[in-house]
Amino acid sequence: MPDEPVSTLSDVTRTYGGVPVLDSISLAIDPGVTAVIGPNGSGKSTLLRLLVGATAPTTGEVRHPGATGPKPIGYLPQRVPFRDGFTARETLAFYARLVGDDPDAALEQVGLADAGDRRVEALSGGMRRLLGIAQAVLGDPTLVALDEPASGLDPGMRERAFRAAAERADRDTAVVISSHALDLVDDHADRVVLLRRGGVAAAGPVGRLLDDHAVDDVSGLYRAVTAAEARTGAERSDEEGGDGDGDTGSDEEGGDGDGDTGSDEEERDGDDAEPDVHVTGVSER
């Protein structure tokens, strides 16, 4: 395994309307599959956007010491903007030409070989997602960041999408996947980053985190960490005479709220009343 991580975030804060969405995060992204999990609105998409350079940090630094090659970074955004009027194959061929890759092999890999002649606007939402994954991994990037690749896919396809993504990871390549599909995270992730209220609540190899928290799977880890943090928040609120935020439930099934609709200048609702229970600066290194 190379000594240097593929990417690093050093003390990164990202604010919207002056409110930190991610607060002083430090992470090293090593080769392998890293799953970014956490409740709706915890900053998963923002973390991926920061990683790929789609959003600039407000403070701190994102670096890519190990991301190399003609296309160092591949990215599947939460909503994929393909241009209408072209077929799936034509769409991929356009991007494939830029990096000398084979569009048909890419279609095959995500299970869209039979849909190559269909226009992108006629594809189902799930098929567009698969096409987005195929586009993201064209050119064999060293850092692949996929935002909710399994969202909207049927059981067979979500497994296929995750497997296709995970297979990209090797001793040089990091695949970072944000997802609410904790069963797939269990099956395919080497490491987990669990975001919670703007901070990294847990990060590290899956096996080690499960041992540390005495749980059997990633769902158990999610529940253990979010419940422990909610308790901490309630304790703090008791001490401060407040009422806590009572956010103990899992948001895994809370749909795929995208929270990614506005410009960076857009103001969001202030939530300053939330107890500040971030565990920041957890690094895998």
Ligand SMILES: Nc1ncnc2c1ncn2[C@@H]1O[C@H](COP(=O)(O)OP(=O)(O)OP(=O)(O)O)[C@@H](O)[C@H]1O
């Ligand atoms: N461009 C933006 N302008 C204003 N606020 C934003 C912007 N992008 C994200 N946010 C806010 O940042 C917070 C985190 O959003 P983000 O989409 O990163 O969370 P998430 O964990 O990916 O959520 P989900 O699981 O619902 O997709 C949310 O409160 C969201 O409203």
